[in-house]
Amino acid sequence: MKTEQDGHDQPRLNANVSLMRTFLQVLAPMAGRKPSVTVMRNRVADLLRQARADGELDRIVRQVISFVGLESFLPPSYAKFQVVLTEGMAFLLASFSLTRLAEKIVDQLQLPFTALLGRRVFTLVSDMPTLQKLGQVIARNPNLDPVFKRALVDLEDNLKTVTFEQIKPLLDKEIGKPRHDFSITPEPGILAEASVCAVVPAEVAAPMGHSFRAVLKVVKPKVAKNIGSELTLLARLAVFLDQHREEWGLGRFLFQATFAEVKKAIRSEMNLTGEQDNLDQAGAYYGSDQSLLVPARLPVSTPRMTAMTRIDGTKITDVAGLTKRERWLLAATLARICILRPIQDTKDESMFHGDPHAGNLAYIFECGRPRIILYDWAMIGKLNRVDRLAMVMLTLGLIMGNKKAVFYAADIITKGQLSADPGIGDKIQRTINEVISRRGMKVTGAMSAIEQLFENFTYHGVVFSSDMMMYKKVLFTLQGVLTEIDPLFNRDDYLVWAAMLTFVEDLIKLRLLRLVLHETWSLYRHSLALLFDVQKVVLRFIWDLGFSWTKLPRHFFK
Numbered sequence: 001m002k003t004e005q006d007g008h009d010q011p012r013l014n015a016n017v018s019l020m021r022t023f024l025q026v027l028a029p030m031a032g033r034k035p036s037v038t039v040m041r042n043r044v045a046d047l048l049r050q051a052r053a054d055g056e057l058d059r060i061v062r063q064v065i066s067f068v069g070l071e072s073f074l075p076p077s078y079a080k081f082q083v084v085l086t087e088g089m090a091f092l093l094a095s096f097s098l099t100r101l102a103e104k105i106v107d108q109l110q111l112p113f114t115a116l117l118g119r120r121v122f123t124l125v126s127d128m129p130t131l132q133k134l135g136q137v138i139a140r141n142p143n144l145d146p147v148f149k150r151a152l153v154d155l156e157d158n159l160k161t162v163t164f165e166q167i168k169p170l171l172d173k174e175i176g177k178p179r180h181d182f183s184i185t186p187e188p189g190i191l192a193e194a195s196v197c198a199v200v201p202a203e204v205a206a207p208m209g210h211s212f213r214a215v216l217k218v219v220k221p222k223v224a225k226n227i228g229s230e231l232t233l234l235a236r237l238a239v240f241l242d243q244h245r246e247e248w249g250l251g252r253f254l255f256q257a258t259f260a261e262v263k264k265a266i267r268s269e270m271n272l273t274g275e276q277d278n279l280d281q282a283g284a285y286y287g288s289d290q291s292l293l294v295p296a297r298l299p300v301s302t303p304r305m306t307a308m309t310r311i312d313g314t315k316i317t318d319v320a321g322l323t324k325r326e327r328w329l330l331a332a333t334l335a336r337i338c339i340l341r342p343i344q345d346t347k348d349e350s351m352f353h354g355d356p357h358a359g360n361l362a363y364i365f366e367c368g369r370p371r372i373i374l375y376d377w378a379m380i381g382k383l384n385r386v387d388r389l390a391m392v393m394l395t396l397g398l399i400m401g402n403k404k405a406v407f408y409a410a411d412i413i414t415k416g417q418l419s420a421d422p423g424i425g426d427k428i429q430r431t432i433n434e435v436i437s438r439r440g441m442k443v444t445g446a447m448s449a450i451e452q453l454f455e456n457f458t459y460h461g462v463v464f465s466s467d468m469m470m471y472k473k474v475l476f477t478l479q480g481v482l483t484e485i486d487p488l489f490n491r492d493d494y495l496v497w498a499a500m501l502t503f504v505e506d507l508i509k510l511r512l513l514r515l516v517l518h519e520t521w522s523l524y525r526h527s528l529a530l531l532f533d534v535q536k537v538v539l540r541f542i543w544d545l546g547f548s549w550t551k552l553p554r555h556f557f558k
Contacts, residue, residue: 041103044106061094064104111123170221171305196378199217204307282374291337291372293373295310313362316362326365327486327489333372338352343388353380386412394413401436435453
């Protein structure tokens with residue numbers, strides 16, 4: 001019986017045969033023994049040099065892409081990006097040094113002939129953190145094809161590209177530095193591995209004989225070696241994709257701006273000193289929140305090694321042993337901390353974790369209540385008060401069907417780009433009208449509608465601030481995580497309810513009106529007509545708020 005997996009893998013299996021024929025001589029025994037990896041890489045490199053001289057290198061690269069299964073990798077919901085994936089990977093592989101390309105090919109040849117899609121893709125990007133990070137985010141979309149999803153989740157759950165022996169020299173060097181009477185004893189073994197860094201368990205002995213469990217985080221040696229050339233290549237890839245986006249039907253999608261954010265994220269993960277500062281900030285910001293745990297930076301940290309307290313918990317999506325109520329509480333707590341608090345906080349500036357994929361989240365239960373553990377603070381985002389107002393207004397505007405309120409909220413979020421460019425503004429207004437018309441006056445699907453709007457904004461060339469792009473990514477990433485925790489948890493009901501309460505509280509305390517008057521003046525003072533119109537729309541929006549209040553899910557008031 002032919003399975004879905006069989007149908008998906010058949011073109012790749014055919015490509016396997018073709019590539020195996022091309023490189024058959026690579027596997028030829030030496031003195032009756034299987035050749036070493038070094039010998040195979042040298043043989044492949046010789047074949048690649050000949051292929052380049054004959055003008056055949058592009059054919060070899062595309063053969064590798066078929067061999068891995070990338071030509072049919074994306075599910076139907078992402079079909080328009082298949083050409084981007086195929087051509088982008090062809091560009092990347094063809095731009096590699098022949099030595100690195102030979103390593104990639106030998107890695108594939110060493111896998112079992114019938115290795116599944118996920119394992120081949122995982123092997124291809126094993127030392128390419130930019131692609132790993134993209135896969136981790138996409139993996140949590142609940143609408144993914146199961147085969148595609150399983151392949152991507154491998155990037156998160158089964159990342160094993162470095163050994164303790166490979167990072168021990170770096171650890172020994174950092175541990176050997178003066179520690180003010182502290183001593184550090186690492187345990188052999190890798191506790192966790194991410195796209196850029198690896199974490200090793202350790203014991204730290206403080207002065208006066210006190211010791212405690214800790215973890216040591218360092219950048220993986222191979223990543224440190226290749227990251228410079230990879231980021232340079234990523235910038236060239238963005239230019240290549242921008243040059244072809246129109247012929248691929250991707251409109252004004254800005255690859256260079258998008259990839260610049262990926263580059264920024266990777267550099268943040270490489271900057272351990274920056275993460276240590278983030279840990280200090282997060283500890284101070286969330287210190288009074290009993291539903292959250294943040295590792296504490298230890299004074300034995302160095303610019304090349306972050307030492308933190310060790311906090312063990314259960315992976316956020318491992319919920320088989322929880323009751324229905326516990327799963328709901330866990331999902332609600334995660335949504336409040338990572339999605340709601342950044343737009344609910346009344347401080348001048350709110351903070352949020354910038355990379356909350358499932359591999360960075362864990363939990364424990366104490367006295368029947370969940371506590372979320374947030375690991376990996378390489379990236380943090382911050383939203384100011386006007387961003388917060390605009391996100392609440394955008395959410396509630398969608399619920400109320402208020403097209404103008406949604407437009408001006410989007411304009412505030414994008415720092416006036418929509419009103420400044422009539423061409424873009426008209427396209428965005430049509431998109432908003434279509435989304436609201438399809439939804440009608442309902443709560444269900446509000447957050448998905450926001451994600452859809454943001455995606456359309458990007459297609460039309462709208463550029464978000466780095467913090468807003470990060471918050472947008474948080475919304476997208478957590479959608480799937482929340483679904484895995486509790487499929488019955490209604491993210492829209494919960495967040496709209498909480499946003500409404502926040503809005504009403506602000507209104508009662510007059511904070512909202514002061515914020516509207518101050519911030520809209522700063523953004524629209526160049527045009528009195530726009531200033532008056534946006535203030536009129538916001539005030540009418542507040543007036544209409546009472547109608548939406550009656551539509552809130554009643555079970556949240558119990």
